[in-house]
Amino acid sequence: MLKKKILLTSVLMVSFIGFNAQAKVSQKEADQLGKDLTPFGAIVKGNKEGTIPDWDGGLDSNKAPASYKRPGQHHPDPFPDDKVLFTIDAQNASKYKKKLTPGLEALLKTYPTTFKLPVYQSRRTHTAPDWVIENTKKNATTGSLVKGGNGIDHAYGGVPFPILSGDKQEKALQAIWNHLTRWRGVFVTRRSSEVAVQRNGDYTLVSSQQEVFWNFFNPEGSEKDLENILFYYLSFTKAPARLAGGAILVHETINQVAEPRNSWGYNKGQRRVRRAPNLAYDSPIAASDNLRTADDTDMFNGAPDRYTWEYKGLKEIYIPYNNYKISQPDVKYADVLGVSHIAPQFTRWELHRVHVVEANLKGTERHIYSKRVFYIDEDSWNIALVDQYDARGELWRVSMAMLKNFYELPGVWTALDVFYDLQARRYHVQGLDSEERDTRVFETKVPNSRYFKPRELRRRGR
Template sequence: MHNKNWLVGTALLCSLLTSVGHAAVSAEQANRLQGDLTPFGAEREGNASGTIPDWTGGYDDQPAGYEGTGQHHINPFPDDERLFTIDSQNVDLYRDKLSAGTEALIETYPTTFNVQVYETRRTHTAPEHVQKNTQENARRAKLVANGNGIEDAYGGVPFPILSGSNEQMAKQAMWNHLTRWRGIYGVRRSNEVAVQTNGNYSLVSSQQEIFFNFFNPEADADSLENVLFYYLSFTVSPPRLAGGAVLIHETLNQQKEARRAWGYNAGQRRVRRAPNLAYDSPIAAADNLRTADDTDIFNGALDRYNWSYKGVEEIYIPYNTYRLSEKGLPYSEILGVSHINPDLVRWELHRVHVVEANLKDNARHIYQKRRFYIDEDSWSIALVDQYDARGDLWRVSMAMLKNIYELPGVFTTLDVFYDLQARRYHVQGLDTEEPSTRQFTDNVPGSRYFSPFALRRRGVR
């Protein structure tokens, strides 16, 4: 009887420990963020061959002619020349530096898709308060709810130094992406398209507003009220979709409380809860080429997958992709028949954290396996390989990263979602033909602005 009680007690203790997750690193380890590591946890030194340089503070300047937030970005490196191009003729020489998805795109479109490589510029940085909060997070942040939430983190990278078990390190890396620095409050008018096999497409225009509560200057780790961010989006065109709107309150502990979502139907003039706006729910505006959790390359709960950390690799990823955001660049020049114009995409060699997710036996999702490539400097997911139930590579997601220098910090220009089997693709974030691009400010509307009532009000407009 005593042995049975001991076993039950031990099992309960293990369960509680698993629920709490791994605690923060020691003060001595955290001090590495002021030494051999960058303030965000990346290796400060470059690689031995010199193809990845040292991090020397990132890019926190603004090029001549740039007047501030809302203006389309000016390329700060206009004189950089292409070093070489990887295509179907020489791909064998570079396979060890390519993700499976990038390699598959070269093989699927051998005469048109290529990777144009430039010198590596480690441009990521963030304001002093983000760096300071990251230092504090390293000593206190922890996973909770079996990795489906975090606690004692605020305003910076939660886990700049990955630690604990392999699974915990994988989940920490994903939470670093989910909470990465993207400003405090942003507004963007942009377009998304689903490009058909013949190259035809129709624009879906919308305005998005997002308040990153995790970086709320009036909050701290104890007063976030389990809210990661507030997101409000309403569709402007085409007429059949115009007036529709979506509101999301994303949570920091999705086991304690799942995301809260509402949808506004302009035809019915009604706001309704949208509990299914998560996981693999198809997105109509993307012609079902993007799932709900594909948005932002990945978002939402981690609970349907088993997670494993595969280490750090050096691969080519889209980076400093300023040409894709030049004011006045026609969308027709960006959007090719089978993929976006490779002449507009700058690729660089960067170190990435590789994380793999395999669907649990008792869970449902259209992707059986996902492999994420997370930029070492910014914790932004740059590439994702996504596999179907047969184990075949199905879809490839790409974030066209660049430094948003008014923040400053690395974020995305466009997100592109390729379906290798259907030979179609989807692009989100087109704004070069818009009069202005995304705008950032520290002046945040009150919480009532992100209420279901506000959703109806904005949707009617």
């Protein structure tokens, strides 16, 4: 183990040397955080039309509805009196073209009578604990990209690059790393279901329990303690019966070019734990019926090395935001899951500024997506929408994160994710939890060191 640590350290040091990307900004620039800029780097002021409001501190447990009583409870809608301002559909889409992504336009065109975007008042609800805010300000003057942008250095426990800097490639990679390392708590347990919906509307629920320890936000740790681990992830399948008992363990590395993610699977039939070396890049995910690749998960994850990256700037776009209706305990999965797409009446769309990042596949690399365009919420650094193109350069798949604020976190994260295949006319939903007793449970505890070890996988899976 010691030899492995020494070797990894040497590899990482080599990757740090000779890279000229200086993401860090001056102290004077960093001092704008909490003033003209939010603590996370977004512009405090809204737009001149007033359709995007000023950021006023966000939403936390102190501002939650009185009916919110305990952690894990499904979140009551903090804006129950908000009304739909207007609805975008296939007939009026051209009127809003400048604020729609190509993916949204394609969905409106593909399903002209049923797919709609109910647009509500925009509310900027993102925030974070004070210690995350403090770390973010420190990171602004120290954080940097390693060679090739395949990792980060001198950043911990906050947004690594709250103020983007450098050339278009560096800004793009910084924005992607802000997404990969965004605040989602310290330790979270979630029980939810995912489905692949066929063209005729049929589906089979796959239910599981996931547990994640965000090592990057370990309150008892520091950057030197990371050992190149971003987070630890455990997932146990609960249903259907033929899959129940199976389990997956992932040690998510930061620089996956220097050290690929480590993953293991437990097969209940064989009662064996085996490595899962191919859980990366465009490997298909079985539970999604091949509608989601490994690096589609969470809108994007893993190493960025197969693409060239370009920052396209800030743009005002309609994105899914403050989606509380879709996860209310009285909402049934059958109500949400339409034949071709999720039911529009349970969604909420708002106008927000997003960072637009484009990734084009390198000529020497392979991936099923030749191009990907990411639309990243300026406040929370969550990727909200993704347009993904096939080898012919045609728009193929559209991914969306149905964002909302979690009062107890506090902060904006996804309620559930949807992955549309425009060519197959099927879709996949991950994170359904309205029929579960509880939603995500966030804790500040640091798990025992053996908790995420492969040898524990069989015991806990069984």
